Each structure stands twice: as C-alpha cells, then as structure tokens.
Amino acid sequence: MLYGIIAAAAFLLTALLAVLLRTPALRLGVLDRRRQRNVPLSGGVAVVAVTGSVVAVKDWESAGSGIGGLLAAGGVVALLGLADDVWRLRRRVLAAGTGVAAACVVPYAEAGVGAGLLGVVWVVGVTFGFRGLDHSDGLAGAVGAVTAFGVAACAAVDLMDGIAALMSVLAAALTGFLLHNWHPARVALGSCGSMSAGFVIAVGAVHVRAGFGVGESAGVLFALTAVVCADVVLVLLSRRLGGRAVLRSGPDHLAHRLRRLGLTVPGVTLLLATGAVSGVLVGVLAHADRVGGDALWWVAGVALVAVFALFRVPVYADRRTVSSQVRALLRVRNG
Template sequence: MLYGIAAAATALLLSAFLTGVLRVPALRLGVTDRRRRRPLPLSGGTAVAPATVLVATTADATGLVPLGAGVGRVVTAAGCVALLGLAADLRRLRWWVTPAGTAVAAGFVVPYEETGVAAGVAAVGAIVVATVAFRGLDHADGLAGTAGAVGAFGLAACATAELMDGPAALLGVLAAALAGFLLHNWFPARAGLGASGALFTGFVLAASAVFVRAGQGIGAGAAVLYGVTALGCADAALVVLGRLLDRRAVTRGRPDHLGHRLRRLGLAPRAVPVLLGAGSAGAALVAVCVHTGRLAPGAVGWVAAASAVLVLALVRRPVTPVFRPRQRVASASSQVSERLRVRSG
C-alpha cells in the first residue's frame, strides 16, 4: 500500500517536471498542435508515457510492486504505441498507420489462453477502437487528462477487487502521471498531450481492462471496457456520424468533437472538462459496480443511452468548417515599431 502511494507520488512529480521542462524543446523542434491558433507544445505525451513506464518498471525491478509477466507486456506494448504516436506528432501519417500499429501491439498483450482465440481477436479489435477513440479527446484543454485519470482510477479499483496488484499499480501510476500533466494542461493550456500521450493512455486503459476481465465472461468484460472508455467512444461516434451526415471525409480533421460543439453552445472552456469528466466518472463508476457484481452488465446500457442522447443532441449543431490557421504572434519590438509608424503617419 505504502509502496503504491510512493510510486504514484513519484509519477505525478516526474510527469509534472518533464512536461514543463520539455515545453521549450518541443517548441523549437516544432512538435506542436497544428490545430491551434497559437503554438501549443506537445510535451505531455513525452512526459506521461516515460514517467509511467519508468516508475512502473523501476517498482517491478526492485520488487517493491511486482507487475507480473502479463502486465509487463502491456507496458512494453504501450511504450511502442507511444513511439508510434510520437511519429504522428512529428509528421502526418496515413490514417491507417495508427490503427494498424495499435492492432499489432494489442495482439501481443491479449491473454489468449484465458480468452480463447475468437474472443481474443475481438479483444484486439476493442483495444484498437478504444485507443483510437481516446486520441480524439485531446481536442480541449484538460479533457483527455481528466478522462484518462478517471478511467485509470476506475480500472485500478477493479484490479484491486481481484487482488491483482500489478495492474492496480500500473493504473495508479498512470492516473498520477496524468494528474501531473494536468497541472500544465488546464485552461489555458501550456502543454498538450499529443498523439503520443493520448494513444499511450488509451492503450493502457483498454489493454488493462481486457487483462483484468480475461476469463470472466465476455458480456461483463465488454461492459467494463465500454464503461471506462465511454466518453472517447461517444466522441468518436459523434465525429463519424456528423461527418457522414455532412458528406465529408471521416478521416479529415475538423473542429467537430464534443468539446468544440459544447463551446459553440456557449459553455466556458474550463467547464468542458468538468462536465464531461463528471460524465466519464459516472460511467467508470457503473463499470466498477458491474465488475464487482453490484450491477448487472445491462446497467451499462444506461450509459450507452445517455451517450446516444448526447450525440444526437449535438450532431446537427453547426461547427466551424475548418481549423483556424495558426497565427504568428508578433514580437514586442515589432509591435512597438508598428505603433510608432502609425502615429508618425
């Protein structure tokens, strides 16, 4: 217990430190969010993933919090997915590269001996969908970090109920690392999570859900996985449905995610992650209750129904056609010169 708390505190401090330190290198190297009007360094992904992996593997190597062979594979595969996301942050990749790479990584972590081949293949598909969907949440300040931390905490509770110390420790460390990142990502954000951090977080959540629920029933397992990733799934459904109705390419970026549409309704920037994070917490609570047997798997249907209502209520709301181009901020000296020129003229 004490070792787990110490590991989580270390991950929080390390993630907060790395996010701040890596901001300047990210700006100089051009690793920024291309969708913003102002350059936002994507140092969060290069902080959350290394902090989580380093703390978890160190705790395992020293014997303080043994992860186990299965969880070790999850950590390794998630690190590879984070590197794939970093490549996506550095340059544009074809739309199929990320799902394909995630599928390969997921194929190595699914415990087929417990799930069986057919259910294992379905689990790989679920991990890919949940991971890619979670990446879409990195469109509003504080949203992806909040949803990831809530989901990790909920899954850690599920793992603790099963006396699975390895997954519980990994998920606790991830939640703490995301909390450290949120110190820099709350509105107005000074750093973003990026594809690297978002894919890493989504993969760890989905793979851990499969690992914790392996061999305990497909229906309840699917309910738990959906509960901890419901917000990302709702956002993905909204984006896909909206673009299909507008007859636009599904893979072409556009400011039409949940946060974008709520902002168009007049919701304050700080209220978006609070409102959606509360909904994510409610869905995660339902998932925990399903896992522990306090609720039937069908209870997740209420989460799906609420998500469907939200999607249908927002899908026809007008959105900005394209992302606004990034504007260069003039230096102080150039602004002074411009003012003097105007006055003299």
C-alpha cells in the same frame, strides 16, 4: 503504501518533466497547431517516460502476468505517436501499428481467440478515441486519469496488483500533466501521450475482463470508457452522414459541439470529466457485482441520448456558403 508513494512520485515527476521538456519542444517545432495558439507536445513524452520508469521500481512480472509486455507494447505505440507528432503519419499507419501492438498483448488464453480479436479492434478504437480528445485543453488528461483509476479499481477487486499499480501510476502521471494542460494549456499530450495512454488503459481493461462473458464485459468496458466511446460514435456518425471522409479531421467532437452551445473550455472539460466519473463508477460497481446489468444499459442509454442530441449541433460549414464567400473574395481581389 508503496503504491501510494510511487503514484505521488509519478505525479511530481511528470509535472516537473513536462515543464523541462517544453523549451526543447518549442525549439524543435513539435507543436499542436490545432489550437488557437501553438502548444508544445512535451506532456506526452513526460507521461510516457515517468510511467515507464515504474518498471525499475517493482518486479512487474511477479506482480501480474503480462505487465512487462504491456509496457513494451505501450512504448511502441508511444514511439509511433511521437513519429506522428514530428512527421504527421497517415492514420492508416497509426491504426495498423496499434493493431499489431494490441494483437501481441491481448490475453487470448483467458479470453479466447474470438474475444481476443474483438479486444484488439476495441483497443485500436479506444486508442484513437483518446487521441481525438487531445484537441481541447485538459480533456484527454482528465478523462484519461479518471478512466485509468477506474481500471485500477477493477484490477484491485480481482487482486491483479500489477495492473492496479500500473493504472494508478498512469492516473497520477496524467494528473501531474494536467497541472500544465488546464486552460490555457502550456503543454499538450500529442499522439505520443494520448495514444500510449489510451492503449495501456484499453489493454489493461481487456486483461481485467478476460474470462468473463463477452456481453457483460462489453457493457463494463463501455461504461469505463463511456465518454471516449460516445465521442467516437458521434464523430463517425456525423462524418458518414455528412458525406465526409471518416479519417478527415474536423470540428465535430463532443467538446467542439459543447463549445458551440456556449460552454467555456474549462466547463466542457469539467462536464465531460463528470460524465467519465459516472460511467467509471458504474463500470467498477458492475465489475465487482455490486450493481446489475441494468445499470450498464442506463450508461449506454444516456450516452446515446447525448450523442443524438449533440449530433443536431451544426459544426460543418455549408459548402455553398463557403463557395460563395470564396467567389466574393476573388471578385474583390480582382477588382
């Protein structure tokens, strides 16, 4: 009952705070310029501030070990993301900072050093995966809320009350943010919100699966974050095979390709959110031993089919075509 009240408060407070911070973000020029219009990045600060305030509501250390450290590390990642929103940091700096933060909170005692280090790499990948989803209205918030709720359900199965409550509050805060991020978005998460949400979700999932087998845990973690992982794989694959720098931004994410196929922005969000729900449902059932490992393989198979199908959608402009267009424009200007 208490957790439900706290989650409802997080929903309302985030919805209110995101609007209140919108005007200051506009005046300070903290905007997302990747969209066709400038969108203030006030949603991320609202989600982080409201989720962090949970510490004042309950003694987290008594509810579950490591929760205070997880929130502190998530706050560091949020500050790093905020700096990126304002000053556009290099992605290597973001990756290094996220990796250090993850290394400080991964449960080595339960998982082992080797599995813990693999967890650090996975946390960094998921964190950047959520950052990559924030380019489309409603997508990062919807997928994040679904995934956080799934991790909360897994934690509840193992009676990890602290992580379960924290993920529930984060899911509620992201849902409140969605009220203003649905197309056409009036606010966005930015690196501050997307990276911190992805980081907290990923580390929480690692804590939940600590002590289980590495192979099975990898399957459950993939299922919980199937859309994020599929997006990362698709982007890395297309950029490597396309001869582009891996860290270079481009219109090559899942949402970009689905838009090229004719889907609307809300349609893309609903489709990928449905995919996230399906993966999360399988992941939670597998964690609770209600389904076998075959179900996890089905999730991986469907994700791979989607990746290879969407990989065939052209998203990069042909360099020769662009060069010829530039030359033609120069000839027109010169006379």
